[in-house]
Amino acid sequence: MNRTLTRPIADDLIRPLFQTSVWFYAIVLAAGTVVACGLAAWLYQMWNGIGVAGIRWPVFWGFYLVNFVFWIGISHAGTLISAILRLVDAGWRRPVTRCAEVITVFALMIGAMFPIIHLGRPWLAFWLFPYPSEREIWPNFRSPLAWDFFAINTYLTGSVLFLFLPMIPDFALVRDRSTGWRRRVYGALALGWRGTTRQWNRLESAMQIMAIAILPVAVSVHTIVSFDFSMANVPMWHSTIFGPYFVAGAIFSGIAALIIAMAVLRKTLRLENYLLPLHFENLGKLLLLMSILWAYFVFAERLTVWYGNEPHEMAVFWATQRGEFAPLYWTMVVCNFVIPFVLLSNVYTRTITGCVVASFGVVIGMWLERFLIIVPSLAHKQLPYSWGTYGPRPVEITIMAATFAAMVLLYALFSKFVPIISIWELKAGQLSTSTHPSAHASQASHDSHSLRAAAPEVRP
Amino acid sequence: MNAIYGLYSDPTTAQQALDNLRSAGLSDAEITVISSEPFEHFEFGHRDAKTAMPWIAAAAGLFGLVTTYYLLGLSQMSWPLKTSGMPIAPLWTNLIIIFEMTMLSAILATVITLLVTAGLPSRGGKLYDPEVSDGYILVGVENPSDAGSLERALAIDGARVKKT
Numbered sequence: 001m002n003r004t005l006t007r008p009i010a011d012d013l014i015r016p017l018f019q020t021s022v023w024f025y026a027i028v029l030a031a032g033t034v035v036a037c038g039l040a041a042w043l044y045q046m047w048n049g050i051g052v053a054g055i056r057w058p059v060f061w062g063f064y065l066v067n068f069v070f071w072i073g074i075s076h077a078g079t080l081i082s083a084i085l086r087l088v089d090a091g092w093r094r095p096v097t098r099c100a101e102v103i104t105v106f107a108l109m110i111g112a113m114f115p116i117i118h119l120g121r122p123w124l125a126f127w128l129f130p131y132p133s134e135r136e137i138w139p140n141f142r143s144p145l146a147w148d149f150f151a152i153n154t155y156l157t158g159s160v161l162f163l164f165l166p167m168i169p170d171f172a173l174v175r176d177r178s179t180g181w182r183r184r185v186y187g188a189l190a191l192g193w194r195g196t197t198r199q200w201n202r203l204e205s206a207m208q209i210m211a212i213a214i215l216p217v218a219v220s221v222h223t224i225v226s227f228d229f230s231m232a233n234v235p236m237w238h239s240t241i242f243g244p245y246f247v248a249g250a251i252f253s254g255i256a257a258l259i260i261a262m263a264v265l266r267k268t269l270r271l272e273n274y275l276l277p278l279h280f281e282n283l284g285k286l287l288l289l290m291s292i293l294w295a296y297f298v299f300a301e302r303l304t305v306w307y308g309n310e311p312h313e314m315a316v317f318w319a320t321q322r323g324e325f326a327p328l329y330w331t332m333v334v335c336n337f338v339i340p341f342v343l344l345s346n347v348y349t350r351t352i353t354g355c356v357v358a359s360f361g362v363v364i365g366m367w368l369e370r371f372l373i374i375v376p377s378l379a380h381k382q383l384p385y386s387w388g389t390y391g392p393r394p395v396e397i398t399i400m401a402a403t404f405a406a407m408v409l410l411y412a413l414f415s416k417f418v419p420i421i422s423i424w425e426l427k428a429g430q431l432s433t434s435t436h437p438s439a440h441a442s443q444a445s446h447d448s449h450s451l452r453a454a455a456p457e458v459r460p
Numbered sequence: 461m462n463a464i465y466g467l468y469s470d471p472t473t474a475q476q477a478l479d480n481l482r483s484a485g486l487s488d489a490e491i492t493v494i495s496s497e498p499f500e501h502f503e504f505g506h507r508d509a510k511t512a513m514p515w516i517a518a519a520a521g522l523f524g525l526v527t528t529y530y531l532l533g534l535s536q537m538s539w540p541l542k543t544s545g546m547p548i549a550p551l552w553t554n555l556i557i558i559f560e561m562t563m564l565s566a567i568l569a570t571v572i573t574l575l576v577t578a579g580l581p582s583r584g585g586k587l588y589d590p591e592v593s594d595g596y597i598l599v600g601v602e603n604p605s606d607a608g609s610l611e612r613a614l615a616i617d618g619a620r621v622k623k624t
Contacts, residue, residue, distance in 0.1 A: 006497065007595045140541050141532060142553040150560040158567045165574065173496060176593035191575075192582030195592055198508035199578040200498040205513045206574040210567060213517070217563045224556065427497040431471070 006427040009274075013419045013426070014174060016269045023268055024416060031409035038402020041395045042117060050120030052395050059378040059390035064118040067400055069370045070253070071111030072152070072225050073246070074363075077254030077261075078104030079159045080218040081286075083211040092282055094429045095274045095421045099265060100258050101163040102420070106410045107257070108156045110403045115148070117399060144227040151217075151224040158214045165206060168193050169424045222250040234377050235313045236305060245297040249366060252290035252336070256362035259283050261411065263356045265420055274421055277352055284355040287362065288344035295337045312382045319376050324389075328368050335365030463587045464607050465492070465600020466614035466621045471502050473617045474597040478504050480613035486601060492587050494598040504599075516573045517566045524565025528558045589622070 045052050055062040078100035085093035116122045128139065128149065139146045171190035175183055193199065226246035229237040239245075259280060266275040305313050320329045339361035343354040375390050392400075414420070468474040474493065481491050488507055499505035536549040546553070575581070587602050604610050607623065614621045 010496075010593075010595070140543060141536060141557060142541075142543050142546055142550065147553075147556045147560075150557050154560040154564045154567075157564060161567060161571050165571070168580070169496070173593045176590040191580040192584060193580065194582075194586065194588045195494045195496055196508075197493050197495075197498075197505060199580075200495070200505070201507075201509045202511060202513070202574050202578040204498060205511050206570050209514055209517050209570045213521075213563050213566050213570070217560070217567075220556075220559060424497045428500070431497065431499065431501075 006430065009426055009430065010173060010177075010423050012271075012273070013421050013423050014177060016415060017174060017417065017419065018178075020416070021268075024412060027268075027412045028409060031405040031412065034405030035402050035409055038399050038405070041398035041402070045117075045120070045395050045399075046122070052393060054391050054393040054396060056388075056390075058381060058386045058388045059375055061118075061374050061378060062390050063392045063396040063400055064114045066367070066370045066374055067403060068111055068114035068118070069225055069246075069374070070367050071107045071114070071403065072222060073250035073253045073366060073370070074257045075104045075107035075111060075155070075159075075254065076218060076222060076247075076250035077107070077258040078102065079155075079162050079214050080104075080251060081254065081258065082162070083214050083218070086207065086211045087215075091429055092279055094425045095271075095276075096258070096262065096279055096283070097425070098163070098166070098422045099262055099275075099420055101159065102411065102414055103254070103257055103261060104159045105156070105163055106407055106414075108152065108159060109410075110406055112152050112156065113403075115145075144224065144231050147224045147227060151221045155214075155217050155221045158210065158217055162207075162210050162214055165203060165210070166422055166425065167418060169195060169203070170419050170422060173423060174419070219247055222246045229373065229377075235310075235316045235380060235382065236301075236377050237373075239301065239304075241297065241301050241304075245301065248290065248293050248297055249369060252287070252294050253362060253366035255283055255287045255290060256359035256366070259287065259355050259359040260363070263352060265415060266352075269415060269420065271421065274426070280352045280355045281350055284344045284350045284358070287340055287355070287358060291337055291340040291344070291362070298333075312380070315380045316376050319380055320372055325372060325376050329372055332365045332368040332372060335361040336369065337365075462604070463600055463602045463624045464604050464610050464614065464621065465587060465589070465598050465624075466616075466619040467589060467591055467596040467598055468617075468619050469596055470617075471495075471499050471504075471597060473619060474599050475502050475504050476616055477599040477614050477619065480616065481599070481601065481610065484609055484613045486610075490601055492598070492600050492602060494588065494592050494600075496593050496595060499597075511573075511577065513570060513573045513577070517570045520569030521562045521566035525558055525562040527565075528561035529554070532557060587624075 053062065053064070055064070082093070082097040082100050085097065116125050119125055128145070139149075168190055171186050172193040172195065175186040175190050178186060223243040223246065226242040230239055230242035232238065262275050262279065262283075265271055302317070305317050319325050340358040343349045343358045379388050379390060381387070466477050468477060474495075478491060478493060482488075493504050493507065532554050533549045536554075540548045542548070587598070587600055589596070589598055592598050599614065601610055611621050611623075
C-alpha cells in the first residue's frame with residue numbers, strides 16, 4: 001500500500017530535475033540578459049558615481065530604498081507563512097511550503113543588496129560592519145540601520161536553514177535515483193541521510209523549534225525596516241502604527257508573490273495534480289483577509305494624520321491624496337484593495353486566474369505603497385525651502401528590472417535542481433490520511449484524496 | 461559491515477517485522493528501521509523520539525541573550541558615542557539586537573543539535589539500501605549473532621530478506 005501510494009509522487013516531482021524543456025532555456029536566457037544589463041548599470045554607476053542615479057537633495061532615498069523595502073516585504077511570503085502553517089499542522093501546506101520558503105531566501109538576498117547599491121561605493125560596505133578598526137570607526141548600535149544588519153542577517157540565516165533542513169531527505173532520494181555527477185553532488189548535499197527513525201524524529205523536532213523561533217524573527221525584520229522610517233522626524237513617518245502596518249503589508253505582498261510563483265510552477269512544471277485549486281483558494285482567502293487588514297491600516301494612518309491637521313504632515317497628505325502623487329496613490333488603492341476585494345470575495349471569481357490577477361495587482365500596489373511612503377515625505381519636509389522632487393534615472397530603472405529578472409532566474413534554476421515540492425512531506429501527508437482518515441480536517445483530507453486520485457494517472 | 465534486513469512495501473508489515481525481532485530477543489537499540497518518509501501513525505515511527513533539543517535551543521537562546529547584553533554594553537562603553545541625548549548604552553535600543561542574537565543562537569543550536577544527534581554528515585558504511593528511496597521500509601539488524609532465526613523473523617508476507 002505504501003509504495004503504490006507514494007512512488008508516483010516521487011516520480012512526478014523528481015521528473016523536472018532530469019527533463020529540461022525549451023521553456024527553461026528561454027526563461028534563463030531572457031532573465032539572464034536582463035540581470036546582465038542590471039550588473040552593467042551598476043558598474044556604470046560605480047564608475048561614474050552615485051550622481052547618475054536620480055537621488056539628490058532633498059530626496060536621498062529613491063528607487064533603491066523603495067526596492068529594498070519591497071523585496072524585504074516579499075520575503076515574508078515564505079518562512080513566515082510556512083512556519084505558521086507548519087505550527088497549526090495545516091494539511092494543505094505540504095505542497096506549498098517549499099515554493100514559499102524559496103521566495104524568502106531569494107527575496108532577502110535581493111533586498112539586502114539594495115543598501116549596498118545605494119552606498120555608491122560598495123567596496124566600503126565593510127565600514128558598516130561591527131569590528132574594532134584602528135580608525136576607531138564603530139557602528140552606532142542605536143541606529144536603525146545597524147538593527148537592519150542584525151535583523152536581516154538573522155532572518156536570512158534562519159530562512160536558509162529552514163529551507164535547507166527539509167531538503168536533506170529529498171536530496172537523498174534524488175541521490176539514490178541518479179548516477180554520475182548528479183549522484184556525487186546530491187550525495188554531498190544529502191549529508192549521508194539514511195532515513196532512520198531517529199533522523200526523522202530529530203528533523204521533525206528541529207523543524208518545530210525552527211518554526212517557533214523564526215516567527216518572531218520574521219515579524220521583527222519588517223518592524224525594524226519600518227523603524228528606518230518611523231525613528232526619523234519626517235512628516236508621516238514618525239508614527240507608532242508603522243511596525244504592524246509594515247508587517248501586514250509584507251505578509252500581504254508575500255502571499256501575492258507566492259500565488260504568482262505557484263501558478264507559474266503549476267504550468268511550467270506540470271504540477272496540476274499537486275498545486276490544486278484548493279491551495280489557490282485558501283491562499284486567496286488569506287490574501288483577501290490581508291487586503292482588508294491593509295485597508296484598515298491605511299485608513300487608521302490617514303485618519304489620524306488628517307484629524308491631527310499638522311501643517312507639514314498635511315502637505316504630504318494632500319500631495320498623495322490629490323496632488324502630484326495622487327494618480328499613484330489611487331492606483332495603489334485600486335490594486336491593493338478594490339481588485340482583490342472584488343475578485344476574492346466572490347466564490348465564482350476566487351479561481352486560480354482570479355487569484356493570480358489579484359496577486360499581480362497586489363504586487364504592483366505594494367510596490368507603489370513603498371514608493372509613496374518614501375518619496376512624498378522626503379520631498380515635503382517641515383520647512384518649505386527643503387521641498388523638492390524625485391524622478392528615477394535609467395540606471396535605477398535598469399537595476400530594478402534586473403532584480404525582478406534575478407528573482408525569476410534564481411527561482412527557475414532552483415526548481416531545475418531541487419524538487420520544488422517537498423516530496424517526503426507530501427508522501428507523509430498522504431500516508432497519514434490514508435492510514436488515519438480522521439486525523440485531518442476536511443480540507444486536508446480533500447487535498448490528499450485529490451492527490452491520491454490524481455497521482456497514478458500522471459505516472460510517467 | 462555484516463547485516464541482515466527485510467524490505468517491506470507496507471508500514472503494517474514493517475511494524476510486524478519489528479515486533480518479531482523484539483520477540484526474538486533483540487532490543488530497540490539493536491534494530492534499525494529506515495524509510496523514505498516519517499510514519500507518525502505507527503509505533504516504530506516513534507522510536508528514539510525523546511530529545512533534549514528544545515531545552516538545548518532554550519539554553520542557547522539564554523546564552524545568546526546574556527552574551528549579547530554584555531558584549532554590546534562592553535563595546536558601547538569602550539567606544540562611547542553620544543547621540544541625541546541618549547545614554548551610551550540604552551537598554552531600549554539594545555533590546556532589538558539582543559533579541560535577534562537570542563533567536564539566532566537558538567536557531568543555530570537547534571541545527572547543530574540536529575546534525576550531531578542525527579549523525580549528520582555521515583560518510584556511509586552503515587546499513588542502507590537505495591530501494592528505501594523507492595518507497596520500501598527497511599527493518600534490519602547490523603552484525604547479527606544468529607542470522608538464521610532473524611531471517612525467519614523478517615521473512616513475513618512476501619518481504620525480501622537480504623544479507624550483506
